[in-house]
Amino acid sequence: MEKKKIVLAYSGGLDTTCAIPWLKEHGYDEVICFSANLGSEFSPEDLQERGIKTGASKVIVKDLREELARDFLIPGLKANLIYENKYLLATAYGRPLIAKYLVDCAHEEGVNTVGHGCSAKGNDQVRLDVTVKMLDPKLKIVAPLRYWELKSRESEIEYAEKKQLPIRLTKEKIYSIDKNIWGIAVECGALENLANATPDDSYVMCNRIENTPDTPDFVKIEFLKGVPVALNGKTLSFLEIIEALNLLAGKHGIGRTDMVEDRIVGIKSREIYEAPAGWTLIQAHKDLESIVLDRETLAFKEIVALKYSQMLYQGLWYTRLRESMAAFVDKTQEKVTGSVTMKLFKGNLIVTSRETPYSMYRMSMATYGNEDEYVRENAEAFIDLFAMPFLEK
Ligand code: ARG
Secondary structure, eight states: OOOOEEEEEOOSSHHHHHHHHHHHHTTOSEEEEEEEESSOSSOHHHHHHHHHHHTOSEEEEEEOHHHIIIIIIHHHHHHTOOBTTTBOOHHHHHHHHHHHHHHHHHHHHTOOEEEEOOOTTSSHHHHHHHHHHHHOTTSEEEOGGGTOSOOSHHHHHHHHHHTTOOOOOOSSSOOEEEEETTEEEEESGGGGSTTSOOOGGGOSSSOOGGGSOSSOEEEEEEEETTEEEEETTEEOOHHHHHHHHHHHHHHTTOSEEEEEEEOTTSOEEEEEEEOHHHHHHHHHHHHHHHHHSOHHHHHHHHHHHHHHHHHHHTTOOSSHHHHHHHHHHHHHTTTOOEEEEEEEETTEEEEEEEEOTTOOOOHHHHOOSTTOOOOTTHHHHHHHHHHGGGOOO
């Protein structure tokens, strides 16, 4: 009889580690692991070793950091995507990309079933499933966490310990963590109780404010058509800029949020996010936009960003609407060229200077000094007409 095979989206974390032996106990002869390297805490070597030790027949690791940066984070930064004001969507950006390569991997391996270790309550199951379905509706998707008897993270740890699987967590440090180059998400454990302040061990990329330096750093970010291209005068790739700013802004405690968010399935959940580079870049980018874009485009962009962020959050990346919004946003970026200098200090991002060849700021209009060219007398007639539609008496 032909061997029953599955390609599992594998992260090296608790859920996917338990999934390998569980799938083998439930009818799969071979579990092939696919891991996308998006900048998690596990190195590719680590993943190889852990996957094989756990029972996978092979572990395929692909470095997708450049692709994540180029095809997802750049369009997202141009649009200033933020979910519910606090989440920069790091995990959400990664999922459609993982799903795309998971489907490719299944095709290459000649396998008709893919699996993942996402929980039945979470967003990631929706993001992965919906993308797999859009790319190849014939593939079967197996999500053991929707059916297995391991109902809690504690019982998964017991299962892993019984089988001597390589796990890093303990019942004391039980957080579920997802990290990529855009940021980190930490949930579960003590965080589930909203009355608890965030514990010290939930700080990963950001320093606690108490531990940040007492002197500020200054950073000049240069943009070309909405894309960051240089830091402090040095030309760098977008990925290098992200890496450098994660360290620098993280050191100053910038980019951390403690949030209760609305998941796709309707649950509210508490999550801690850190995205030091992301917040620094978005703030700089928005500041530059405020100078080069007219007010109607700026206002409409905010409406688009709201919808675009929700689409990304819901895993609806490879869709006509998302692509259409990206095309609109691209058009708005034609003149988003220039630089913004910021002071990083004690968790704050403070803009200290801006330069651009496309400024719509007119000193001769704005000034209250002697160079004023504004025709003051025009204001009265303008306001007469402006008020007219609202006068009921
Ligand atoms: N709630 C976030 C999202 O849906 C992050 C989930 C990340 N996973 C985790 N294990 N913390 O995008």
